[in-house]
Amino acid sequence: MAERHRIxxxxxxRIWRRWKIQPHRIETFKFSTDPALESKLGGVVGLYMSPPETAVVVNIVGIFFGDITRQCLKRGAFSSVKELEETMERYIENYNQDAKPFTWTKSSDHLLGKMKRKQAINTEH
Known part of the structure; x- marks a missing residue:
């Protein structure tokens, strides 16, 4: 890009950092080389579509901690534990105002079809 624009x-x-542009992250999805992927994917999707209650809670907690880390804590600079706690409490209050239940809508067959199409496209390049 630098050469093309003669800069x-x-x-x-600097421009990328300023505008938070990360072109190296556009294609970050990696396909598994696990030969048992299809059977495992069916089990994972089945867990989401008809889950035991404890698995749902664990998954939701994991998603929430990932969200709060990325959106609230990752680039934060806190001068005290109190400031950190206040920031997290504000985040949680805002999060709860817009919170929506997660519903798994795709079957494992649908996901495998998409993955296979994507793999076919990637191997053509």
């Missing part, structure tokens, strides 16, 4: 690489890097 320095550090200039491109």
């Amino acid at each position: 320095s690489f550090p200039s491109v890097a």
Whole structure:
């Protein structure tokens, strides 16, 4: 990009950082090489579509901790534990105002079809 626009690489890097552009993350999905992927995927999707209650709670907690880490804590700078706690409490209050239940809507066959199509497209390049 720097060469194409006749600017320095550090200039491109500064622009990307300023606008939070991460072109290296556009295609981050990696296909599993696990030969048992199809049977495992069926089990995972089945768990989401007809889950035991404890598995749902564990998954929801995991999703929430990932969200709060990315959206609230990752780039934060806190001068005290109290400030950190207040920031997290504000985040949780806002999160709860817009919270919606998660519903799994795709079957494992649908997901496998999408994955196979994506793999076929990637191997053509």
